[in-house]
Every structure is written in structure tokens, then in C-alpha cells.
Amino acid sequence: MDFRLSEDQLLLAEGVRDYLAGTHGPAVLRRLDAGPNRDPAIWQGLVAMGLPGLCVPEAQGGLGMGLVEAALIALECGRACLAEPLVDTAFVAVPWLLARGETAGLGEVAAGTRKIALPHAANPWVADGDGTALASVDPLRNLATAPAGASDDPHLFNLGALMCAAQLVGLGEAMLGQATEYAKIRQQFGQPVGAFQAIKHQLASVAVAVEFARPVVWRAAAALQAGEASAALHVSHAKLAATDAAILAAETAIQVHGAMGYTYEVDLHFWMKRAWALAGAWGSRAFHLARIDAGVIGGSHPIGPEHTFA
Amino acid sequence: MQLAYTPAQQAFRAEIRAWLAAHVPAEPLVTLECREGYDSHVAWERTLATGNWGMVTWPEQFGGRGLDLIEWLIFEEEYFAAGAPLRANQNGIFLLGPTIMEFGTDEQKARFLPPMARGEVIWAQAWSEPGAGSDMAAISSKAQLEGDHYVLSGQKTWSSRAAFADWGFGIFRTEEGSKRHKGLTFILFDLNTPGITRRPIRQLHGETGFAELFFDEVRVPVANRLAGEGEGWNVAMATAGFERGLMLRSPGRFQATARRLVELYRQHKATASPAAREAVVQAWGAAQAYAYNTYAVAAKIMAGGKIGAEASLNKIFWSELDRTMHRTAMQLLGAAAELKQFGDGSINAWLEGYIFSLSGPIYAGSNEVQRNIIAERLLGLPRVGAG
Incomplete structure (x- = not known):
């Protein structure tokens, strides 16, 4: 029993995080917003990182990785507010096609010439x-x-919902970071607003919510990867926890930014709007709540201390 | 990520499950915050010790089993699944014990740890003073060195277990005129030493679990000092870290409460609100999230990692979860919520639990202090007002 991400998995995520931080910052988002919002050069960069082929079998030129790695990268895509359709192509469609045995053309995905x-x-x-x-x-x-x-198809649905959840955690972390940095520099009443406990405590509550949403996403990814009978319930748990954390992060972040947060000029809005979009995508909050309810209150899912990994 | 228990871990789970099934009292014990309940909980500690279950992670020489943190989590899961009594010994095994392991001399380890593991000596904590609650650095109780003794004077308050316990630990000002975090020393004392007066404090539920302690020229041997003179603050911070972090509140406790809440919901389904239903589902989810996180932290610590200010995230999460779960139960119970005993004579454990859950966001460092710690140490926001 080891509920930890491996060194290799963490290094993979860190590499993607650093790459996106260096090439896909707010200035890029503003440029995409002002002009065509897809950019072949950005896509080619992701291809060079091997990301569209992350889950494509090695025999077809991919990296042959699983859903835990895919969810880790989806989290980084959320953090960077990535515009290109990497998650839907590589982490939703590819695993679904693989599960159906439809492997034709996956080499083109790995090569970056096919988006799905x-x-x-x-x-x-x-x-x-x-x-x-x-x-x-x-x-x-x-x-x-x-x-x-x-x-x-329920498996396609679960893949979509899981990868939404992973992105929502990344979006939440990014918004927490932006609000924190703003609170350090914005001065009012002769001090940074982040020195006021009214601000500190709101941001701390976001940190708690994000901290305890993240492992639920890893649990769901592992369950879906292993084809556990309870995978659908875990995916819904992940989507619910990640959505609630991301929406709390968004609403807190705009509040901490004050009137600046209500302007188009502050970059926060890109992340906030992505969170709003993904919150309802691939199953509403009510739908996912009902799926957990059916297992937990309905009694089909074992609950209690001795069933932590049921 | 390897989400399967090894055959050895499964065998260990079966072993503790069988032992608990044979030994856990059939009827729940009365609250340990009264004389009768305290005594029966201490008796339970000694029963646990006969099976060598006092503190499974400790080295065998100190009365443990030398097990790792995953095995500890399995133990805790089975412990709460079996509905075993709360630990009278918690201040010792979860807080002071790990502190002595880190800072104690070999003599102190040999002297204090085995009786602690066996439940023979029950410990009270003596952190707070009337003027030093959340602001613990405002401590004014003194310990003056006279030869090979410290002479303690002053007052501690809200000391958990102190109404009935055998020994206590706390920090005292050893340097005359020192301020805040400086000049403090961590001292262990027998609560029956001449000069110590205990005044039990009646708590919210009417029982007297914690107490005020008055020190009047109390002579304590220097050998009872943990770590060096003046190093008390750092030692206390380590103890507080254990308190907020991994050990004091293991996930099994909250998973068990969540399961009882689901069962309660099923009984009251006809009259429950949709909001209560969602709260019940969310309670299960939050308890699970806490368990996943704890497993990850345990694996990290086993690999040589540490838990620092992240402990504050944990403390906020479990204390607020516990309060929410019990509040939801009170709503589900409706008019029966106020009854101390139900018509069938059974104790309204939800009411007791709700009252106790209100202390969770206060003890072990108030959640406001925890949020400051998160904001300042994890997020890097500027410190203001703290000395």
C-alpha cells in the first residue's frame, strides 16, 4: 500500500509545469484572446514534449502511460489555463479509443497531426x-x-469527468497563487492587504479545499485505470471535490483582487471562466452528487474506516 | 502508487480485528471526562497493553511493536471500525511520546515511554495559561533553578485530562525577564507533587475533564527537563506539530462517524431535508479525502519526508468536518436531538459528540491561528502583529 505519486510521475509533471510556465503565460493568453485562439506553434511545442501521445502505446510512437500520469498532466494544463485541445484529445479520446480496441490512427495523434x-x-x-x-x-x-x-458511453463520460476534475484542481491552485501574489503587493491602509487576517483566512480556506481535493483525483484516476467496480463513484467524488474547491478558489480570488478582479485587464478571469466552464462539463454537480449518493446512502459501496480503498 | 495491501498487512489487519472483536467492551464506556468514565478508560488502556497494542509504531524496547505508519493506519481503521473506546492516553502516546523520542535522553526514554505505552501513567497537557491561550508565547509561569531542582510557580488552565491524570507536561519561563518565545523550558512533572493544586473545570457538557493547575513552589528535579534550558518553545512546537499533524486524529475516527451518520440518515430519511442528504454524502467524501491524504503523508514520512506547516491544513479540515457531521446529525434527529438519553435508555452520542466537536476548532491551536500559519508559512503572506 503506497498512496503516493512516484518520483518519475512527479518529475514528469514538474517538467510539463515548467515548460508551460515558460511558454504559456498570461501574455500568451491575452494574445490568443485578441486574435485566433488556437496557435499551431503552441500545439507543436506540446507535440515536442510528447504530450498528445502520452497514453498512446509505445508501438505507435507514444509514451504508453496511464490515467494517473494523464490526470497529472491535465492538472498542469488547468494550472496553465491551456487553450489547445490537449486534454480532450490525448487524455479523454485516446484512452477511450484504446479501451474499445480502436487503435487505428493513434500514431497520428502521437505525431500531432490528429486531434479528436x-x-x-x-x-x-x-x-x-x-x-x-x-x-x-x-x-x-x-x-x-x-x-x-x-x-x-459511461467510460467516455468518466474519462471526461476525471480529466475535468484534474484541470479544476490545477485551475484552483493557479487562482490561489494569483490571489496570494496580488495580496502581497496591493497596499491599502499602509500595508499589503495580505497582512490582514480577513484576507489571509480566506486564502487559507482555499488552500485547505485544494489540498483535500487533490488526493481524491488521484484515487479516481487509479480506480479508472484499474477498472475498479467503484471507479464511477470515485470519478464523481473527484469531480465534486475539485469543482467545489475551484469555485471557492475563483470566488475568493476575485474578492481578494477587489475591484481589479472585476476588470478584464487582470488575468484572473481566464482561469475563473475556465473553472466555470469545466464545473458544468461532463456531468453537473447534481449528477455527480447523485452517483455518490447512490453508492454511499444506497448501500452498494462499502463505507467505513476498514474500507478506505474500497 | 500501489493501492493494494500486502499479505503481511492483511494478516496484521486480521490479527487486530480478531483481538478487538474479543476485547472491546460490549457497551460504550461513559465519557472519560468524569471519574467513573476516566477509570474505565484507563482500565481499557491496560487491557490494550496486555495485547501489546498500546502504541504499535514505537520500538519494542519502549513497549511498542516497531510497526510502520501504514500498519498504524490499519490499526486505527480497525480500532474505530470496532467502536473501541477513545484513548485516555492520547496526550502521552500521540503528543509527549513522539516529543520524548525526538528530544529526550536515553534515560528519559527508558523512564517515561514504557509506562506510557502500558497505560500505567496517564498524561495531562498543560499548555494554556489564563493570559496565554492562542498566544502561547505569552506564558508567564516560572521555573527557577535551585540546585538540582526547578521551582515551579504560576498557573496553567484548560489542561486536558488534568482532573484525573498522573503526570503533566508544559513550558515554563526559566529566564528571568525573558520575552515571548525565548527563555522557555519544557518540563515534565508528577501531578501529585506537593504544591500543585488542581481545580477541575466544569466543561460545556457539565463534566469535569480538564482543570486549572496552580503551582506554588513546586520542586521538580532537573532530570525532568526535556531538551535544554531555554529550548522549550521549539520542543513545544514539535509537540504541537504532532498534535495537529498525523497522529492525534486519525482518519478512521471520522470515517466511522461518517458511516454512523449515513446509518442515521437512513433511519430519518422520511423527514430529512435535501440539504441534510447532501451533507451526509459530503461527510463520507470528506472523511475519505482525509484518509487518502493521510495515507499519502504517511508514505512520505516513511520515505524520510517531514510534515511541517501542512499540519495546519489537516487540523482545520478534520475539526471542521467533525463539527459539520455532528451538526448534520443533530438536524436529522430533530426534536430528539436535545435528549441526553433516548427513550430506550441509550446515550445520545450525537449530542455528546456535537458538544465535543465544538472544541475541535479551538484546541490544538485555534483554527484562526492555523489559518495564520497557512497564510504566512505556506502561502508566504506577510506577518503582522506577532512577536
């Missing part, structure tokens, strides 16, 4: 899809109308 946007009955849109454009509150999110008769 999968509709699902749970979503009234397809992110980066081909249908008629729909406007999202998130200026970096390209939505299209969903085709009729979209799949309602």
Missing part, C-alpha cells in the same frame, strides 16, 4: 468540434453544436 473532439450525450456542445459555433464564457474555449445521437 468527442461528443457525449452529457454535453450540449463539443469542445473544438466541427458543428455550428457556440459562444462560451471562456474566450479560449471553442464550442460547437453537438451532433444528433452522440454516444452516452
